[in-house]
Amino acid sequence: MKFFIDTANIAQIKEAKDLGILDGVTTNPSLMAKEGIRGEENILEHYIKICEIVKSDVSAEVISTDYKGIIAEGKKLAALHPNIVVKVPMIRDGVKALKYLSDQGIKTNCTLVFSAGQAILAAKAGATYVSPFLGRIDDSNWDGIQLISQIAQIYGLHGFQTLVLAASVRSSLHIVRCAEVGANVVTCPLDSILGLLKHPLTDIGLEKFLADYNKSQNESQKLKLETK
Ligand code: G3P
Numbered sequence: 001m002k003f004f005i006d007t008a009n010i011a012q013i014k015e016a017k018d019l020g021i022l023d024g025v026t027t028n029p030s031l032m033a034k035e036g037i038r039g040e041e042n043i044l045e046h047y048i049k050i051c052e053i054v055k056s057d058v059s060a061e062v063i064s065t066d067y068k069g070i071i072a073e074g075k076k077l078a079a080l081h082p083n084i085v086v087k088v089p090m091i092r093d094g095v096k097a098l099k100y101l102s103d104q105g106i107k108t109n110c111t112l113v114f115s116a117g118q119a120i121l122a123a124k125a126g127a128t129y130v131s132p133f134l135g136r137i138d139d140s141n142w143d144g145i146q147l148i149s150q151i152a153q154i155y156g157l158h159g160f161q162t163l164v165l166a167a168s169v170r171s172s173l174h175i176v177r178c179a180e181v182g183a184n185v186v187t188c189p190l191d192s193i194l195g196l197l198k199h200p201l202t203d204i205g206l207e208k209f210l211a212d213y214n215k216s217q218n219e220s221q222k223l224k225l226e227t228k
Contacts, residue, residue, distance in 0.1 A: 024187075047080055059109045086109070087108075087111050144174075145177045169187060
């Protein structure tokens with residue numbers, strides 16, 4: 001399972017990369033706005049900056065909602081860098097545009113997916129990735145993990161090549177559950193990735209190992225001094 005980070009924050013992207021486990025980045029207009037990136041030129045420059053850091057897939061979302069607009073924007077984004085993945089919303093014109101862009105060899109990520117039916121459409125249109133929003137489904141009292149599992153099962157049964165990219169991941173447990181049910185990729189905040197490191201028994205165990213090591217070092221030093 002690949003790990004993407006879901007942010008436009010350069011410091012967090014660098015920190016995740018430094019950990020050695022980063023496979024890509026996803027962004028969306030809300031995440032760009034959160035970093036204060038405004039205006040088309042600045043937004044495009046920011047995508048290039050991210051691509052130069054991670055050297056792997058970076059999802060950049062279109063703002064247009066009509067077929068022609070999505071295609072034009074998608075081509076512009078794809079031309080920025082070979083690692084750009086054009087993120088297209090799950091709407092009627094979005095599906096048409098996904099098919100067109102995929103046929104042109106442009107990588108795509110179908111976003112705002114909340115049902116298995118939508119995921120089937122995205123796969124039929126040839127999307128590289130499909131992004132079911134697991135956390136937002138949980139928020140609405142549905143089972144987000146159940147949806148990830150259902151999509152993974154359908155894609156496996158029918159041999160769809162589209163990769164299941166679990167989005168709106170909110171916790172470390174979400175990541176583990178996604179791995180269990182067959183997500184190909186998780187995109188998550190840095191905190192959820194770092195949360196996987198934590199276990200109190202690891203800390204207690206390490207403290208004991210180091211204390212025992214130091215104790216035996218002190219004893220051997222003492223023995224050396226006594227035999228001199
Ligand atoms: O990848 C989609 C993600 O950014 C949405 O997350 O937490 O706003 O539902 P959230």
